Amino acid sequence: MAITSSTLYTDFLAIFVALAICVFTYFKWTFKYWERRNVPYIKPNFPSGTMQNPLWPTVSLGRTFGKQYKESKEKGLKHVGLFTFSMPNYMPIDLEYVKNVVACDFNYFIDRGVYYNEKHDPLSAHLFSLKGTKWRNLRAKLTPTFTSGKMKMMFRLVLECGKHMTYAMDEICRKQVSLDIKDWLGGFGTDVIGSCAFGIDCNSFKDPNSDFRIVSKRALDQTNWEIAKIFLGFVHEKLARKLAICTTPTEVTKFFLKIMEETVRYREKNNIMRNDFLQILLELKNSNEMKEVKGSQNFTIEELTAQAFIFFLAGYKTSSTTMSFCLYEMAEHQDIQEKVRKEIETVLETYDGEVCYDSIKEMKYLRQVIDETLRKHPPLEYLLRTCVKDYKVPGTDVTIEKGTAVSVSIYGLHYDPEYHSDPEKFDPERFSEENKRKIKPFIYMPFGEGPRMCIGTFPSKSRYNFIFFLQF
Numbered sequence: 001m002a003i004t005s006s007t008l009y010t011d012f013l014a015i016f017v018a019l020a021i022c023v024f025t026y027f028k029w030t031f032k033y034w035e036r037r038n039v040p041y042i043k044p045n046f047p048s049g050t051m052q053n054p055l056w057p058t059v060s061l062g063r064t065f066g067k068q069y070k071e072s073k074e075k076g077l078k079h080v081g082l083f084t085f086s087m088p089n090y091m092p093i094d095l096e097y098v099k100n101v102v103a104c105d106f107n108y109f110i111d112r113g114v115y116y117n118e119k120h121d122p123l124s125a126h127l128f129s130l131k132g133t134k135w136r137n138l139r140a141k142l143t144p145t146f147t148s149g150k151m152k153m154m155f156r157l158v159l160e161c162g163k164h165m166t167y168a169m170d171e172i173c174r175k176q177v178s179l180d181i182k183d184w185l186g187g188f189g190t191d192v193i194g195s196c197a198f199g200i201d202c203n204s205f206k207d208p209n210s211d212f213r214i215v216s217k218r219a220l221d222q223t224n225w226e227i228a229k230i231f232l233g234f235v236h237e238k239l240a241r242k243l244a245i246c247t248t249p250t251e252v253t254k255f256f257l258k259i260m261e262e263t264v265r266y267r268e269k270n271n272i273m274r275n276d277f278l279q280i281l282l283e284l285k286n287s288n289e290m291k292e293v294k295g296s297q298n299f300t301i302e303e304l305t306a307q308a309f310i311f312f313l314a315g316y317k318t319s320s321t322t323m324s325f326c327l328y329e330m331a332e333h334q335d336i337q338e339k340v341r342k343e344i345e346t347v348l349e350t351y352d353g354e355v356c357y358d359s360i361k362e363m364k365y366l367r368q369v370i371d372e373t374l375r376k377h378p379p380l381e382y383l384l385r386t387c388v389k390d391y392k393v394p395g396t397d398v399t400i401e402k403g404t405a406v407s408v409s410i411y412g413l414h415y416d417p418e419y420h421s422d423p424e425k426f427d428p429e430r431f432s433e434e435n436k437r438k439i440k441p442f443i444y445m446p447f448g449e450g451p452r453m454c455i456g457t458f459p460s461k462s463r464y465n466f467i468f469f470l471q472f
């Protein structure tokens, strides 16, 4: 008996050692990837490569990229090789290289590499994650529907949500109690997106525990297990598909699908038209335009919900984070706050005190403050791309292989002292009419750039109006 268990133990040990040697050799080989390709690289660590352990990070991945951008730039590098665990990740540093990836040579970098699975996880197949032709066709159909006229009409819904927030804020001020401003603005974000994308009146201030608010929070607060699944989808999409991995929690999928089904049925039955995102999607669904995109079928309820869902995901956190940081910076810089307040008062006087789309458009200094907030605190700190066909970096003998992940550090660019002097300083004057003209393309891109930039900023002329629209 003792002999058997000791043999078993030795066998296990031998298997373990053999496995450890295989893993070690594999990592040693892959960690030489950039060296073999003659690309300068940051020394990776076993096992997470050049990033922190994603399950217990101390800073965000965007900040890590920002630091790596800074270090590489200080060394005079034009690009740098990184590793996500054993997976190579390419980061352009030089502005020309950045421009090529996000705009000029976009055809090589059309995808983000974000995992989706329309069959088992229908809400994951949205504009942000879709790939290649599917993405291109859907984007082409959706972009022209984001007209400033439609945004202007939708603004009324936002004002309505703003009113709920103002009443609740008056109450808070009367009681003189403190509040968690991020959570508070999250409530406002929920109301805006609930109303504009799903056509429902949530009023999170009256009912902070509404189903919509609770499920929305659940959709955004991913567990470590969900993060691990997203990560698996990123590093091994085929395996994740085979395992039918779903990244959206089941209760979230069920909830949003149910809301959408009910709202669409109600609107279609009662012939209701409303100036909101859902109406835009419904018009697309009913116009047969989607048949061109998808071949024969029209938009299904799942596909429609997935698009409304990404408007919610992409719009909610970005906007509430921006508003929170904007208030934070104004609290830190009372002089700036005072200037904003004076401007608002002066502009509103000429509009009989009415907060409306046009009056907000006239608040130029407020716009500068928001622009500077987005520079210092970009809600998305890096852009993701995947190389979809071998790409020779112009002027070099380096080829980026098909399948390589590419990360563009927005954070690094926004804090680059060559482009933004004294980058730590909160200075809205950088965006004055005169100074704005001096800002080179691609050094300031809180909404991304190129054909895959944020759809919430289209058409480009009304990009800032749209953001204003989100702030009120």
Ligand code: HEM
Pocket (backbone or CB within 6 Å): 127, 128, 129, 139, 310, 311, 312, 314, 315, 316, 318, 319, 322, 374, 378, 379, 380, 383, 384, 445, 446, 447, 448, 449, 450, 451, 452, 453, 454, 455, 456, 467, 470
């Ligand atoms: C302060 C507000 C916002 C910021 C800073 C922001 C930022 C961004 C960024 C950086 C990207 C990636 C762009 C790229 O890869 O080049 C993006 C994509 C996207 N955003 Fe926004 N966003 C904001 C608000 C919104 C809103 C309100 C919506 C809702 C309509 C939205 C919908 C999207 C969508 C659908 C995409 C994916 C576009 C595509 O792949 O075609 N965003 N956003």
